[in-house]
Amino acid sequence: MSQRIAVLSEHGPYEVVIGCGGLRTVGDVIPSVTAADRFLLVVDQAVAATHGAVVQASLGQDRVAGTVEIIAEERLKQMQAVEMLWDSALAAGLDRSSAIISVGGGLTGDVAGFAAATYMRGIDYVQIPTTLLAMVDASIGGKTGVNLAIPKSDRLGKNLAGAFWAPKMVLVDPETLETLPVRELRSGLAECVKHGVIADHGLLELISSRASLLVSGDVDAVLELLPRSIDVKRDVVQADERERGCRMLLNFGHTFAHAIEPIEELDLTHGEAVSIGMCAAAWCACRVGLYAQSDAEALVALLESLGLPTVLPQTVPIDSLCLAMRYDKKVSGDRMRLVLPTHDAAVVRDDVSQQDVHAAWSRVMPVAG
Ligand SMILES: NC(=O)c1ccc[n+]([C@@H]2O[C@H](COP(=O)([O-])OP(=O)(O)OC[C@H]3O[C@@H](n4cnc5c(N)ncnc54)[C@H](O)[C@@H]3O)[C@@H](O)[C@H]2O)c1
Incomplete structure (x- = not known):
């Protein structure tokens, strides 16, 4: 069927x-x-x-x-x-x-x-x-x-x-x-988490309660997840196919991710880069007062329960990452346009300063020693 x-x-x-x-x-x-x-x-x-x-x-x-x-x-x-x-x-x-x-x-x-x-x-x-x-x-x-x-x-x-x-x-x-490979399966789960954060907190609960089944590729759990996650993507792209408005929400984590994904030494899959990118965006949202520390910690914990990275595997100069972000098509003018999470959903902000972005990157750098 x-x-x-x-x-x-x-x-x-x-x-x-x-x-x-x-x-x-x-x-x-x-x-x-x-x-x-x-x-x-x-x-x-x-x-x-x-x-x-x-x-x-x-x-x-x-x-x-x-x-x-x-x-x-x-x-x-x-x-x-x-x-x-x-x-x-x-x-x-x-x-x-x-x-x-x-x-x-x-x-x-x-x-x-x-x-x-x-x-x-x-x-x-x-x-x-x-x-x-x-x-x-x-x-x-x-x-x-x-x-x-x-x-x-x-x-x-x-x-x-x-x-x-x-x-x-x-x-x-x-x-x-x-x-x-399980690593690729986990990467897909990162995008499902993204869908949950931006539009469906029930989806986040589903992922959280089925985490180990999903990571093992259990077909029943995957069949439960697929329509729910696809529905979010469908609803968003139908509302704004050309990304002039709410489709930008799907970029949650991606402007950060696009700066690190092409760095070969980091060896990150797209989903892994998105996982780290969502954490950076969450920390950024905390800094600008949109997101509670406890919400950011819960997101990090969920990603970790799926075996996804929440910090970079090695330190990268933050200035080079900020520069790389400027080439992303989601950046406009001096200030950055970023999708930031809130307790209930996510919002597009056009006014994120370089300092806030810099500080967000510092939260996803590995701790020295
Ligand atoms: N068009 C969009 O809206 C959109 C959205 C998100 C991501 N993307 C793009 O999608 C790409 C990431 O997609 P992805 O994560 O599927 O990566 P991918 O296509 O690179 O595949 C990941 C790895 O899995 C292997 N693979 C694929 N299917 C397999 C299977 N069934 N069994 C064994 N190995 C398999 C591939 O050979 C590859 O090594 C990026 O280029 C990203 O930019 C596009």
Whole structure:
């Protein structure tokens, strides 16, 4: 039995279909969401032999015009990856009545989605997320894109080029999480915590009460979590698809996270960076009087119960982090625009000073000795 969550978007409505074994049904369900009969499969290399093969078999040889494997590494999430997909689409003979299907995590979905948004000015796209993070977050809301190299630095700016392009369907098969490393599962839980903080405190209670089951990938607990967390993302993106208002709330923790995620020595997953970023934002909110110390401590404790980091693994010069934040597209003018938690939800503040940001970073630095 599958659960269906309807999402409205400027490109038309689509459904998030959640169900165990869904991967094996792709070939049957796809005609109901797209008229395309030829597909480019864009598959995360890590799941090509497993979940990718199941999707390929379900679609059948006649419909798969080509398959491209993506190496899911942030340093490779750049325009060259999209160009490679354009070239593969051309070589496979894809035209405007063809479609792209992605099978993988958020990185694969972002790159494949951007290729779909731009190939021949836009072709149909179906997302099959295989990480928890992609299931509850990255695959919903139509954001696609790649990182850009920051001028005169060896850094990448996260998702600085991209497009809004809604999928025709998001197919979520929790069984794909069986192969997901626990570290990646935890990273997905960080985004679920984010959804709880900004919009659904009941979701936080659910995560807290099922923490050990969720970390072990218990399918029943995951099936309980998925619709609840997806609902938050759906509600926010439906209210503000183009991020002119409340969608910014989804950036809770992300402006901090984007400064640390590209630092290779830190070796942080996206979700781990978001976990530390949410802590920094929480400490920042305490400093400006929006959040109680006890609320921040409770958030840190919840993240720790999920095995997520709440401080950086090593010290990083704070000035360099503040500088990196300035390249984030969520920064405007001299003052920083940050999403900060309150006891009940979260708010967007346009007036956060450099000193407050600096102080927040100092709270997530490891204690010396
Ligand atoms: N578009 C959006 O709205 C949005 C939202 C959040 C994050 N993102 C983006 O998503 C990316 C993070 O997504 P992610 O956490 O899914 O990371 P990811 O796509 O990099 O995948 C994480 C790791 O898990 C592996 N993997 C994926 N599925 C697997 C499976 N079932 N079994 C075994 N290994 C598997 C991948 O190969 C990779 O090593 C970032 O690039 C981030 O910018 C986009």
